[in-house]
Amino acid sequence: MKNTDYRFSEDFARNMDEQDPMKGFRERFYFPKVDGKEAIYFCGNSLGLQPKTTKEYxxxxxxxxxxxxxxxxxxxxxxxxxxxxxxxxxxxxxxxxxxxxxxxxxxxxxxxxxxxxxxxxxxxxxxxxxxxxxxxxxxxxxxxxxxxxxxxxxxxxxxxxxxxxxxxxxxxxxxxxxxxxxxxxxxxxxxxxxxxxxxxxxxxxxxxxxxxxxxxxxxxxxxxxxxxxxxxxxxxxxxxxxxxxxxxxxxxxxxxxxxxxxxxxxxxxxxxxxxxxxxxxxxxxxxxxxxxxxxxxxxxxxxxxxxxxxxxxxxxxxxxxxEAGMDRLRQKSELLTGYLEFLLQEINGERGVIEIITPKNTNERGCQLSLLVKKGGKAVFDELYQNAIVGDWRHPNVIRIAPTPLYNSFMDVYQFAKILEQSLHKFA
The missing domain is CATH 3.40.640.10 (Type I PLP-dependent aspartate aminotransferase-like (Major domain))
Structure with missing residues (x-):
């Protein structure tokens, strides 16, 4: 799928999730909560979620x-x-x-x-x-x-x-x-x-x-x-x-x-x-x-x-x-990260408030995108967390977001983008 095929819409994200052959794996992990709300978890690059079978093993x-x-x-x-x-x-x-x-x-x-x-x-x-x-x-x-x-x-x-x-x-x-x-x-x-x-x-x-x-x-x-x-x-x-x-x-x-x-x-x-x-x-x-x-x-x-x-x-x-297979995980990862990249570009427009410092070439990146936030910085990150978005902050001004193919969805990415857009308008 090319960037031109992506859409900044809830319907598009839902449709992608419905067609996703890997969607069932999401249900096999526990998601943390932030202030009682289930988190949108983009921090697998620091600590992955717990499989529901771990306790049994x-x-x-x-x-x-x-x-x-x-x-x-x-x-x-x-x-x-x-x-x-x-x-x-x-x-x-x-x-x-x-x-x-x-x-x-x-x-x-x-x-x-x-x-x-x-x-x-x-x-x-x-x-x-x-x-x-x-x-x-x-x-x-x-x-x-x-x-x-x-x-x-x-x-x-x-x-x-x-x-x-x-x-x-x-x-x-x-x-x-x-x-x-x-x-x-x-x-x-x-x-x-x-x-x-x-x-x-x-x-x-x-x-x-x-x-x-x-x-x-x-x-x-x-x-x-x-x-x-x-x-x-x-x-x-x-x-x-x-x-x-x-x-x-x-x-x-x-x-x-x-x-x-x-x-x-x-x-x-x-x-x-x-x-x-x-x-x-x-x-x-x-x-x-x-x-x-x-x-x-x-x-x-x-x-x-x-x-x-x-x-x-x-x-x-x-x-x-x-069970999932690395080839299938990689295919979904490229789609998911590509969608995140597209939405970030849509949000950024000509303002240039954020810059993706991770390579654009899919062969030179995994599922992590590092966002250099030029205005708002830590306040934007804190606002994301208050809205149950779990990513991580790296000094002096980078937010790392990692949509993991085993348990993240296109709807996760869409909802993150909407909240980020609001935060940037508020603080940047």
């Missing part, structure tokens, strides 16, 4: 714990010793990987550090890291402290990519040029797959290829990309990646992370890593002997026992993802 494991106790590790449905395997098919589909290349474990920031142990090995000649300026704070702090751990100066080691003057997003050509210009000293390219502030999706395939030509390793933080945009990590040749499960994957606040390690590293048992017994050869794990033997694939990066309760909440959402 968690209760099942609580019952297993109550009835089986320690025997639950080896007996009963989904014995805990192998419970990590249940999430692998869905995770592999979501990130475009083989099942042995992914595993759910830890949390995102921990995983970034553990993966850096393996994939950032600076030498006297190769030590530099390329990342995007204004990365999410966890990434900035992680890179800074990893570099200091190797007795290096972050200011001399970390190269931050910045948009051109007067622009908000990075040009792929500038990223690739920077990689090429630093290839003799480059050890690692590590950046977000989707920039959290602007909503820009980077060309991960091109960046990975350029990084490898330069002789560097390449990894991505997919916190805002996993479950949101198409990913093909295996085919792109990405060395490593990690993500959280509580944003688009709707698995609960602070819940379990996941990692990807390309299979070419699976046969490298001597690759440096911080090991734990859950990453040790499964067949010999209970021998309790010295000498770490990593499991094949991403499983070899595990440290401790699987968090069974966390995985249960995760699985409640992953089962919905497998």
């Amino acid at each position: 968690i209760q099942k494991e609580l019952d297993n714990w109550a009835n089986l106790a320690v025997d639950g590790h080896f007996h009963g449905e989904d014995a805990w010793y192998h419970v990590r395997k249940k999430s692998k098919p869905a995770l592999a589909e979501i990130v475009g990987a083989h099942e042995h290349e992914v595993v759910a474990m830890n949390n995102l920031s921990s995983n970034l550090h553990f993966l850096m142990v393996s994939f950032y090995q600076p030498t006297k000649d190769r030590f530099k890291i390329i990342t995007e300026a204004g990365a999410f704070p966890s990434d900035m702090y992680m890179l800074e402290t990893q570099v200091k751990f190797h007795d290096l100066d972050p200011d001399q080691t970390i190269i931050e990519l910045k948009p051109r003057e007067g622009e908000y997003t990075l040009r792929t050509e500038d990223i690739l040029k920077t990689i090429s210009e630093n290839q003799s000293q480059l050890a690692l390219v590590m950046m977000g797959g989707l920039q959290y502030y602007t909503g820009q999706v980077f060309d991960m395939e091109a960046i990975t290829a350029a990084g490898h030509v330069a002789g560097a390793k390449v990894g991505f933080d997919l916190a805002h990309a996993a479950g949101n945009v198409p990913l093909q990590l295996h085919d792109w040749g990405v060395d490593f990646a990690t993500w959280c499960s509580y944003k688009y994957m709707n698995s609960g606040p602070g819940n379990i992370s996941g990692i990807f390690v390309h299979e070419r590293h699976a046969e490298s048992p001597d690759l440096p890593r911080f090991a734990g017994w859950w990453g040790h050869d499964e067949g010999e794990r209970f021998k309790m002997e010295k000498g770490f033997k990593p499991m094949f694939g991403a499983d070899g990066w595990q440290l401790a026992n699987s968090n069974v309760i966390a995985l249960a909440a995760h699985q409640a959402s992953l089962d919905i993802f497998q």
Whole structure:
């Protein structure tokens, strides 16, 4: 559907929802309330909604714990010793990987550090890291402290990519040029797959290829990309990646992370890593002997026992993802975000009160649009919340709105636009 086919009307939005083959998934989530009114929830890029089956999935494991106790590790449905395997098919589909290349474990920031142990090995000649300026704070702090751990100066080691003057997003050509210009000293390219502030999706395939030509390793933080945009990590040749499960994957606040390690590293048992017994050869794990033997694939990066309760909440959402399918979710996402973009343009007109700083090209964005509010700013955002619109505010003047295809509707987008229009007239 083209922008010219969209209409700023309630009838159009209702008709789109009636024709939506994915509309039934909305009923499978709980929606919060603001002052007693059901929210129009556009904050899945920070915390996804709770599936109605989550309590059931968690209760099942609580019952297993109550009835089986320690025997639950080896007996009963989904014995805990192998419970990590249940999430692998869905995770592999979501990130475009083989099942042995992914595993759910830890949390995102921990995983970034553990993966850096393996994939950032600076030498006297190769030590530099390329990342995007204004990365999410966890990434900035992680890179800074990893570099200091190797007795290096972050200011001399970390190269931050910045948009051109007067622009908000990075040009792929500038990223690739920077990689090429630093290839003799480059050890690692590590950046977000989707920039959290602007909503820009980077060309991960091109960046990975350029990084490898330069002789560097390449990894991505997919916190805002996993479950949101198409990913093909295996085919792109990405060395490593990690993500959280509580944003688009709707698995609960602070819940379990996941990692990807390309299979070419699976046969490298001597690759440096911080090991734990859950990453040790499964067949010999209970021998309790010295000498770490990593499991094949991403499983070899595990440290401790699987968090069974966390995985249960995760699985409640992953089962919905497998039923919905990433291709269908992406199709709806493009339509929904396209409609939001159209309505914003209609509201803005020639006044130029708001500016969409997320790329217009659908291949360079997910479902998030970042709105730079030139007049009214925080007052506009607060007015939206008072009308039960839940988005999020990023200083100094950006509102992030993310219509999520699993549970948002065209009517949600229309109603948001009407309230935004009123707020802009009031404060801008």
